[in-house]
Amino acid sequence: xxxxxxALGGGHGHVLRGLAVLSRLGHGTLLGPRxxxxxxxxxxxxxxxxPEPYDPEWIxxxxxxxxxxxxxxxxxxxxxxxxxxxxxxxxxxSRWVSxxxxxxxxxxxxxxxxxERVVWTEPPxxxxxxxxxxxxxxxxxxxxxxxxxxxEARRELDVKSGQRLLLGLGSGDIQQQARxxxxxAKVAARVGAALRFxxxxxxxxxxxxxxxxxxxxxxxxxxxxxxxxxxxxxETRAAGVPTIFIPQRRRYDDQWQRVAGARVATDPRELxxxxxxxxxxxxxxxxxxxxxxxxxxxxxxxRIQQRVLTEEEIASVA
Amino acid sequence: xxQPSLHCSDRSGFLFAHACDRPAAGTCSRCNTPICVExxxxxxxxxxxxxxxxxxxxxxxxDSSSSSSSSSSSSGTTAAGAAAGAVAAGTFGGAGATGAxxxxxxxxxxxxxxxxxxxxxxxxxxxxxxxxAFDAPAATSDATxxxxxxxxPETDTGAS
Numbered sequence: 001x002x003x004x005x006x007a008l009g010g011g012h013g014h015v016l017r018g019l020a021v022l023s024r025l026g027h028g029t030l031l032g033p034r035x036x037x038x039x040x041x042x043x044x045x046x047x048x049x050x051p052e053p054y055d056p057e058w059i060x061x062x063x064x065x066x067x068x069x070x071x072x073x074x075x076x077x078x079x080x081x082x083x084x085x086x087x088x089x090x091x092x093x094s095r096w097v098s099x100x101x102x103x104x105x106x107x108x109x110x111x112x113x114x115x116e117r118v119v120w121t122e123p124p125x126x127x128x129x130x131x132x133x134x135x136x137x138x139x140x141x142x143x144x145x146x147x148x149x150x151x152e153a154r155r156e157l158d159v160k161s162g163q164r165l166l167l168g169l170g171s172g173d174i175q176q177q178a179r180x181x182x183x184x185a186k187v188a189a190r191v192g193a194a195l196r197f198x199x200x201x202x203x204x205x206x207x208x209x210x211x212x213x214x215x216x217x218x219x220x221x222x223x224x225x226x227x228x229x230x231x232x233x234x235e236t237r238a239a240g241v242p243t244i245f246i247p248q249r250r251r252y253d254d255q256w257q258r259v260a261g262a263r264v265a266t267d268p269r270e271l272x273x274x275x276x277x278x279x280x281x282x283x284x285x286x287x288x289x290x291x292x293x294x295x296x297x298x299x300x301x302x303r304i305q306q307r308v309l310t311e312e313e314i315a316s317v318a
Numbered sequence: 319x320x321q322p323s324l325h326c327s328d329r330s331g332f333l334f335a336h337a338c339d340r341p342a343a344g345t346c347s348r349c350n351t352p353i354c355v356e357x358x359x360x361x362x363x364x365x366x367x368x369x370x371x372x373x374x375x376x377x378x379x380x381d382s383s384s385s386s387s388s389s390s391s392s393s394g395t396t397a398a399g400a401a402a403g404a405v406a407a408g409t410f411g412g413a414g415a416t417g418a419x420x421x422x423x424x425x426x427x428x429x430x431x432x433x434x435x436x437x438x439x440x441x442x443x444x445x446x447x448x449x450x451a452f453d454a455p456a457a458t459s460d461a462t463x464x465x466x467x468x469x470x471p472e473t474d475t476g477a478s
Contacts, residue, residue, distance in 0.1 A: 176451065179447055179448070179450050179451040180451045182447065182448070182451075183444070183447075183448040183451045186443065186444065186448065190443070246451065246452060246453075247453065247455070248453050249453040249454070249455070256455045265452070266452055267444075267449060267452055268444035268448040268449060268451075268452075269444065
């Protein structure tokens with residue numbers, strides 16, 4: 001195994017970044033939660049999940065890769081990674097993260113001791129520039145699957161011609177997804193729009209659909225409503241679809257800072273008002289964003305081939 | 319008639335849905351849930367709770383609007399039906415007002431504060447579960463708890 005992308009930690013974002021990088025790389029294995037293995041199968045990415053029930057010794061059986069990529073969580077303090085970190089070079093692939101977490105002395109020491117580089121896929125908080133590990137800054141790492149046209153996407157979502165579509169993207173705790181879906185159904189009824197709600201966790205009963213990757217279908221929507229997670233934020237920007245964010249509280253992320261300056265709803269009536277306004281016709285231009293997943297895949301390939309990366313090589317790719 | 323439970327189960331409020339702490343005085347003739355005196359109204363079928371009465375008004379209002387305005391009713395009804403179906407199936411949980419009361423032909427609810435129209439009815443359309451879909455931003459002091467939590471295995475979930 002040449003590359004192992006470690007994407008455990010619970011959320012969608014870790015797995016999605018891993019899928020984005022490994023699908024560009026064309027090889028490597030993604031280590032993620034069992035419940036998301038279907039996503040890797042869809043994209044033809046090799047996938048490994050910890051055993052159930054969990055066995056703390058399982059990591060010893062994982063073949064040593066040429067390079068270990070660890071997504072966001074260093075897990076070198078109390079979790080299962082130390083044996084693997086001791087026998088292979090590792091990069092920490094990170095997005096914005098609460099500074100107090102990485103600067104917590106045991107975590108900071110683990111990052112300094114075990115990681116060759118920190119790859120920032122979003123600008124880090126200023127406080128994290130204090131980390132004494134060489135850093136690489138790259139654009140957002142998102143899937144960028146081949147997208148469907150608006151007509152194709154609406155057909156796939158079974159939306160009638162002329163119907164306005166409110167598209168919800170579910171994430172986070174399943175109860176929170178259920179609450180948002182229920183709320184959006186009420187909003188959709190009030191504004192006279194159809195609703196589709198993308199969720200990998202809720203039962204796939206209308207209006208819920210488990211489509212993956214949802215980024216293929218964003219053109220179908222007149223308005224997207226989503227939390228302020230990494231992928232939803234960067235993918236909707238790249239697609240240029242009118243989006244309303246409902247940031248969720250996370251222990252190691254700050255969705256409010258990510259969506260600062262974008263349309264944010266803080267209660268149901270504000271959400272309904274924003275949906276009405278956007279349905280009246282708001283044109284949002286897609287943002288031209290460089291391909292961070294491609295940049296990271298090329299850096300990883302060079303690192304494996306040459307063992308050492310020069311700053312010039314990094315600058316030419318990132 | 320089944321024995322009423324200790325507390326009223328109707329969560330209807332003037333503005334927002336909330337639990338009722340009054341003792342039950344009977345049961346709703348439509349949904350059979352225990353209801354207190356405050357939440358009891360009279361219908362041809364017998365005592366009826368505020369939630370059922372609002373739902374009835376909402377249904378009749380939707381029926382009349384779908385017959386007069388065909389341009390938006392089909393998609394709206396589809397979405398509302400999906401929500402109602404999901405709630406009925408227990409998918410989304412929670413209770414409370416699920417329809418907006420708008421009609422003046424109210425069968426005796428015109429002067430009832432539970433059925434006031436305009437802004438009050440609009441506000442009541444969204445219940446506590448709907449407001450629960452919104453998180454409050456973390457306080458700045460959370461940085462400390464974040465650092466403390468770093469000693470525990472990471473269990474971040476959802477979008478990241």
